[in-house]
Amino acid sequence: KKEAGVDFIRAIVNEDMKTGKYQGRVHTRFPPEPNGYLHLGHAKSICLNFGLAQEYGGKCNLRLDDTNPLKETPEYVESIKTDVRWLGFDWEDRMFHASDYFERLFELAVQLIKAGKAYVDDLTPEQIREYRGTLKEPGKNSPYRDRSAEENLDLFMRMRNGEFEDGSRVLRAKIDMASPNMVMRDPTIYRIRRAHHHRTGDAWCIYPMYDFTHCISDSIEGITHSICTLEFENNRELYDWMLNTLELYHPQQIEFARLNLTHTVLSKRKLIQLVEEGHVNGWDDPRMPTLSGVRRRGITPEALREFCARIGVAKADSMVDYGLLEFCAREHLNRIAPRLMAVLDPVKVVIENYPEGQVEEFEMPLNPEDESQGTRMVPFSRELYIERDDFREQAPNKKFFRLAIGKEVRLRYAYYITCNDVVKDEHGNITELRCTYDPATRGGWSDDGRKVKGTLHWVSAAHAVPAQVRLYDKLFTVENPNAAEEGKTFVDYLNPDSLSVVTGYLEPALKNMEHGSRVQFERIGYFCVDPDSTADAPVFNRTVTLKDSWAK
Ligand code: ATP
Ligand code: MG
Ligand code: MG
Incomplete structure (x- = not known):
């Protein structure tokens, strides 16, 4: 019954x-x-x-x-x-x-x-x-x-x-x-x-x-x-x-029924093999489906309990999508993580009409949806970094609201800027965006009715804190590495690109955060401070991207 x-x-x-x-x-x-x-x-x-x-x-x-x-x-x-x-x-x-x-x-x-x-x-x-x-x-x-x-x-x-x-x-x-x-x-x-x-x-x-x-x-x-x-x-x-x-x-x-998860293995024997053969950096490698791994990755216990509640218990074996765990992580982190700015693939912006040597500070909420999280001060100056991907020389279409030559965008909580020109190196790579700002838009707002849809995150170049940022992807390239073809084992399906390390440029408030602190890098994803982090050399792990990239 x-x-x-x-x-x-x-x-x-x-x-x-x-x-x-x-x-x-x-x-x-x-x-x-x-x-x-x-x-x-x-x-x-x-x-x-x-x-x-x-x-x-x-x-x-x-x-x-x-x-x-x-x-x-x-x-x-x-x-x-x-x-x-x-x-x-x-x-x-x-x-x-x-x-x-x-x-x-x-x-x-x-x-x-x-x-x-x-x-x-x-x-x-x-x-x-x-x-x-x-x-x-x-x-x-x-x-x-x-x-x-x-x-x-x-x-x-x-x-x-x-x-x-x-x-x-x-x-x-x-x-x-x-x-x-x-x-x-x-x-x-x-x-x-x-x-x-x-x-x-x-x-x-x-x-x-x-x-x-x-x-x-x-x-x-x-x-x-x-x-x-x-x-x-x-x-x-x-x-x-x-x-x-x-x-x-x-x-x-x-x-x-035991839990089976896509794109990973849940068997101690196999996990030991990954550790012993050096395919991962230990049991708590953030790519590992171990509790110590997902903890280091930045997944919260609340998110994991919610995940377990959602999968429920049944009598028949099934395969659960790893994306569900990420969904639960995103939901919880969205509520608790302060939102700060970091640029992971920088291109320099020079604001030609902003006085050289001038620095001003903006007070920004740590989470606009939760005032109780307080605020932090963010320095602004003539030279900034924005994400390289937030710029095109020519807007590819009408829906491109980011920066392009002749276009105006809002720098989060700061000013509107317009790009006038670019500087390139001898290989044709863009090294600088020459821009101007509108001093009347301080705080990132103008009430003169002009339409500025795009809002970009940014950091002041002189104040930016370089950090090692570790970006993780699926540990295995196939949904079920346990079902190996003849002559292969699960190890043959390891994703060679499961970890990529980049240098990110962080706003100063992201310096000196405690190990395990969880934050949102605005417009990018949720990150947490890795135990390898030191005051001089911060290290962040990407817990999960802002949007689901697993469905694809
Ligand atoms: P493994 O196959 O990874 O070695 P195990 O079952 O041998 O796992 P135990 O340490 O004996 O590991 O497991 C402790 C408890 O956890 C047992 O009651 C077991 O049923 C449960 N358990 C282990 N793996 C799973 C799983 N994938 N889903 C649900 N429960 C599990
Ligand atoms: Mg066992
Ligand atoms: Mg057992």
Whole structure:
């Protein structure tokens, strides 16, 4: 049955609240493995899990699913905490680690063995795979499957005590080698692996597998709704088998469709590859779809939460347009970002009738739509920069309202100017626009009825602050780099022009802004101050252009 106005997960929760299935409790968890930085897919899961807890007056745990010591590091743990907080969520005193449960998990494995529901298998990994069968054919039992509980217990203790080589034996749940669900064909629940764990050190040389650990962790923490992505649909049967067999408190697993985004990849394995092979400048490269990347890019947590709300949750996989995230960013930045002037591709304007050496200052609002943002002073002088693209020697058509020879335009909040002539270098490139201004239009306004439609941004050349401006474009040239042609991988679709660096000329108020500050460069886009920025050498990242260029 479909409930109007809510997604299928909230419909399930509403029903459980009605029937009192969990005594009116909602307790979710966000369970990342600390084997990489969080990406935008994780944001969807964070917003869903923490969001449900907020909406129903429940709780959400942050659980580090750290059972694979080879790939996990404290750096990743720290980045996860930073990113969840940045997105605006708080686990309070409920941060847990699957590794906290190692002793309890071991006890439960022993309980399974004693109940005849688990056995130590000596087959090699290749043999185990072979014996597992295929979707069309049932598997066959391992010759070690019928060991006695005593023998299994003895071997499992000795596995723990380090008597056997890595990979020489595993502990498997004894379920059904003929099950149509491959996951149920005696899944491995413990393996031997001498690896230093970032929290438990060398205390263990056996580690529990995901399917064993996850359901028990959920159970220990009293989770009500254990939400995961669709790939785990087949694992639900095992989740239920394990908790039923061990007679433990039983949360319910619910699967939803993972987030897929155009022009990027959302898989830690692939993101690690981009970092390690140097295709990007680290996890927080502003082109990366990681939370640290989009943060450095200047996307706000509010925009990201709005994005997650708009994409919603569903049961069917789909591809979301990256442009939607940019749309959400634009909407929020439009409300909060002050609007200042910067020229990214300058051409010099000389105002011939403006006195040499004179400087005047204009007080300009930081955001004409929000007076509370205040004002700043902007110097004006005889030589200015405007955008090269705002000038044509001859206006190409009647709709060209920018500057051309013989045409008048408004310089934002300053004066009207008219271009009379151009100066060119020996290659024919324009080096200067010779203009005159009308002193009667101070403030950028005249009430004599003359029509001046174009308004240009500008900076005073002598006062301009040069800055490095990093312009970003799509990281991949195709919508779905995961669907690589034969003989290619996603890396072959990287966009060679995803970053271009230019020198911009900023009005003085843009100097010395704090790292992370977000601004609009008028008529260009939204930018933020990169952490590489210093007082002498400001660095800005383009978060998003003013208008959508993705639709094309
Ligand atoms: P990856 O495939 O990138 O390695 P993962 O699922 O292995 O991701 P985990 O650290 O195990 O990464 O994920 C933590 C939680 O985030 C899980 O509950 C998982 O379902 C969820 N999650 C991961 N990727 C996505 C995604 N693309 N969309 C929605 N949720 C996701
Ligand atoms: Mg995982
Ligand atoms: Mg993974």
